[in-house]
Amino acid sequence: MSLARALIDVRPLRTSRLFRWLLFGRTVSTLGSFMTVVTVMFQVWDSTRSPAWSGAVGLAQALPMIGFGLFAGSWVDRADRRRIYLLGNAGQATCSLLLAVQGFAGQVPVAVVLALVAVQASFGALGAPAAGVFVPRLLPKDQVAAGLALNQATGQAMMLLGPAVAGVVLGWWGVGVCYLLDAASFGVSFACAFGLPPLPPVGGASRAGLGGVADGLRFLTGHQVVRGALLTDLAATVLSMPAALFPLVNTERFAGNPRTLGLFLSALAVGGIIATAFSGPVTRFGRPGPVMLAAAATWGGALAAFGLTHRAWPGLLLLIVAGGADALSVLARTTIVQTCTPDAMLGRVTAAETVVGQAGPQLGNLRAGLVATWAGAATALISGGLLCLAAVAAVAGSTPELRREPVAAANGEQPATGSG
Numbered sequence: 045m046s047l048a049r050a051l052i053d054v055r056p057l058r059t060s061r062l063f064r065w066l067l068f069g070r071t072v073s074t075l076g077s078f079m080t081v082v083t084v085m086f087q088v089w090d091s092t093r094s095p096a097w098s099g100a101v102g103l104a105q106a107l108p109m110i111g112f113g114l115f116a117g118s119w120v121d122r123a124d125r126r127r128i129y130l131l132g133n134a135g136q137a138t139c140s141l142l143l144a145v146q147g148f149a150g151q152v153p154v155a156v157v158l159a160l161v162a163v164q165a166s167f168g169a170l171g172a173p174a175a176g177v178f179v180p181r182l183l184p185k186d187q188v189a190a191g192l193a194l195n196q197a198t199g200q201a202m203m204l205l206g207p208a209v210a211g212v213v214l215g216w217w218g219v220g221v222c223y224l225l226d227a228a229s230f231g232v233s234f235a236c237a238f239g240l241p242p243l244p245p246v247g248g249a250s251r252a253g254l255g256g257v258a259d260g261l262r263f264l265t266g267h268q269v270v271r272g273a274l275l276t277d278l279a280a281t282v283l284s285m286p287a288a289l290f291p292l293v294n295t296e297r298f299a300g301n302p303r304t305l306g307l308f309l310s311a312l313a314v315g316g317i318i319a320t321a322f323s324g325p326v327t328r329f330g331r332p333g334p335v336m337l338a339a340a341a342t343w344g345g346a347l348a349a350f351g352l353t354h355r356a357w358p359g360l361l362l363l364i365v366a367g368g369a370d371a372l373s374v375l376a377r378t379t380i381v382q383t384c385t386p387d388a389m390l391g392r393v394t395a396a397e398t399v400v401g402q403a404g405p406q407l408g409n410l411r412a413g414l415v416a417t418w419a420g421a422a423t424a425l426i427s428g429g430l431l432c433l434a435a436v437a438a439v440a441g442s443t444p445e446l447r448r449e450p451v452a453a454a455n456g457e458q459p460a461t462g463s464g
Contacts, residue, residue: 049324049325049328050322050324050325051321051322051324052190052193052194052197052320052321052322052323052324052327053187053189053190053193053323053324053327053328054190054194055187055190056183056187056190056191056194057194059183059184059187060182060183062182062239062240062241063178063179063182063183063191065236065237065239066178066182066236066237066240067194067195067198068232068236069232069233069234069235069236069237070175070195070198070199070233070236071198071199071201071202072229072232072233072236073133073136073229073230073232073233074198074199074202074203074206075202075205075206075209075229076140076206076225076226076227076228076229076230077206077226077229078202078203078205078206078207078210079206079207079209079210079213079222079225079226079229080140080143080210080222080223080226081105081206081207082206082207082210082211082214082222083147083210083214083219083222083223083226084101084143084157084161085098085101086210086214086219087147087157087219088100088101088154088157088158091154092154097154100158101158101161102406104158104159104161104162104165105161105162105165106165106402106403106406107162107165108162108163108165108166108168108169109165109168109169109172109398109399109402110399110402110403112166112169112170113169113172113173113395113396113398113399113402114257114260114261114392114395114396114399115257116169116170116172116173116391116395117173117257117260117391117392117393117394117395117396118250118251118252118256118257118260118391118392118395119170119250119391120170120173120174120176120177120391120392120394120395121245121250121256121260121388121389121390121391121392122245122250122252122256123244123245124242124243124244125174125177125178125243125244125245125391126174126237126240126241126242126243127242128170128171128174129171129174129175129178129237129240130234130237130238131167131170131171132167132168132170132171132172132174133167133171133230133233133234133237134230134234135163135164135166135167135170136164136167136168136171136230137227137230137231137234138227139160139161139163139164139167140164140223140224140226140227140230141223141224141227142160143157143160143161143164143223143226144220144221144223144224144227145220146160147218147219147220147221147222147223148220169395169398172394172395172398173390173391173392173394173395173398174391175394176381176382176390176391176393176394176395176397176398177243177382177387177390177391177394178240178243179191179192179195179382180382180383180387180390181243181387185383186330188379188382188383189326189327189328189330189332189375189379189383190324190327190328192327192375192378192379192382193320193323193326193327193375196316196320196371196374196375196378197317197320197321197323200313200316200317200320200371201317203313204310204313204317210222213225245387245388245390245391246386246387246388247386247387247388248388250388250389250391250392256392257392259389259392260389260392260393260395260396261396263385263389263392263393264393264396267384267385268443268445268446269333269380269384269443269445269446270380270381270384270385270393271443272333272439272442272443272445272446273332273333273336273376273377273380273381273446274377274396274397274400275435275439275443276336276337276340276373276377276435276436276439276446277336277340277373277374277377277400277401277404278400278404279340279344279431279432279435279436279439280340280343280344280370280373280404280432280436281404281405281407281408282404282407282408282411283344283408283411283428283431283432283435284343284344284347284348284408284412284425284428284429284431284432285404285405285407285408285409285411285412285428286347286350286363286366286412286425286428287309287312287405287409288409288410288412288413288416289412289413289416289421289424289425290305290308290309291305292416292421293308293421293425294308296420296421297354298356304356307356307360308359308360308363311360311363311364311367312363312364312366312367312370313367314364314367315363315364315365315366315367315368315369315370315371316367316368316370316371317371318364318368319367319368319369319371319372320371320372320375323371323372323375326372326375326376327375327379332375332376332377332379332380332383333376333380333445333446333447333448334447335372335373335375335376336372336373336376336377336380336446337436337439337440337446337447339369339370339372339373339376340369340373340432340436341432341433341436341437342365342366342369343366343369343370343373343432344428344429344430344431344432344433344436345429345433346362346363346365346366346369346429347362347366347425347428347429347432348425348426348428348429348430348433349362349429350362350363350366350425350429351421351422351423351424351425351426351429352422352426374401377397378397381393381394381397382394408428411424411428412424412425412428415427415428
């Protein structure tokens with residue numbers, strides 16, 4: 045296989061001018077968002093010195109996504125997705141501006157900061173399902189997986205770059221400037237998406253309120269492949285999420301060395317970037333179901349092996365393997381959702397996928413912490429990895445469609461114009 049075919053497939057960048065602009069805008073806004081994540085954590089800790097308040101930051105970011113996401117998806121399936129995405133960007137930019145104002149003012153109650161974070165997360169919950177329809181509507185069917193891989197690659201790169209940039213800006217200019225840069229990043233995203241054509245749902249609009257949400261959940265439970273993909277993701281995250289165990293592993297095996305802990309946290313991201321960079325064969329393979337099952341099993345096996353190792357470098361290599369497997373699993377899951385879901389349902393199903401992506405890791409870290417408290421970090425890692433393998437095998441055995449079915453468009457909608 046040539047190196048060009050092994051590297052990430054960049055055909056979408058040549059195929060669609062609209063996709064190029066959208067990718068650029070979303071990359072810039074993702075950089076700003078990760079800067080804000082670090083800035084909020086820094087500000088809250090600096091103001092309170094309280095682990096409880098620091099933990100509340102995660103809740104303020106996750107709860108609106110989980111609570112509002114399904115209803116946002118139903119709205120997205122009744123209206124022009126472009127307008128909703130622009131509204132979400134505008135709302136997030138406004139919240140970042142208000143965060144900047146309080147950052148420059150100083151001495152603002154922490155509850156106000158968390159409230160702004162929660163409102164911003166609510167606008168993010170609105171924009172996420174709207175953005176979920178863009179790739180299959182802008183690209184030919186055989187390039188959807190490649191477009192999703194490009195989205196994922198830029199997102200992972202910003203996940204590494206954003207905290208580093210935030211640290212520099214915080215050190216030189218303070219929290220207000222960080223928030224201001226985030227607001228500007230949403231402005232760039234808004235401008236890049238403004239040129240999209242109207243993107244109303246194809247095949248009929250969603251029912252309003254709980255009826256539309258119920259229709260989406262009915263589709264999820266009835267579609268074997270999509271349901272199997274989300275169950276596989278939950279098996280990987282809920283049963284074997286390792287991040288909460290890293291400090292304990294570092295203390296038990298590596299004398300609490302902060303450099304080792306930092307490498308543990310970075311290794312998963314490094315593995316994800318490497319796997320995505322060489323995702324060309326995976327996205328051209330056209331069968332995301334087997335890819336997801338194999339990647340989720342690799343994730344569980346690598347983390348179980350990590351629980352057995354007592355040396356730093358083999359452990360880091362196993363985490364890199366796990367991070368790469370996780371990236372491929374997420375890429376396959378997103379491909380399944382966006383190619384097997386009818387356009388009229390895509391907002392709701394994308395919203396459900398986002399809820400799974402938010403709630404699964406949180407529950408997984410809770411499970412890991414409870415097991416480690418009772419039986420130690422090694423037991424939590426090994427048992428989690430083995431449970432993940434068993435659950436993935438159960439999904440594969442009970443969902444033969446996920447093992448066999450090739451990627452296929454759910455409807456005949458043609459890509460939007462904007463090529464060249």
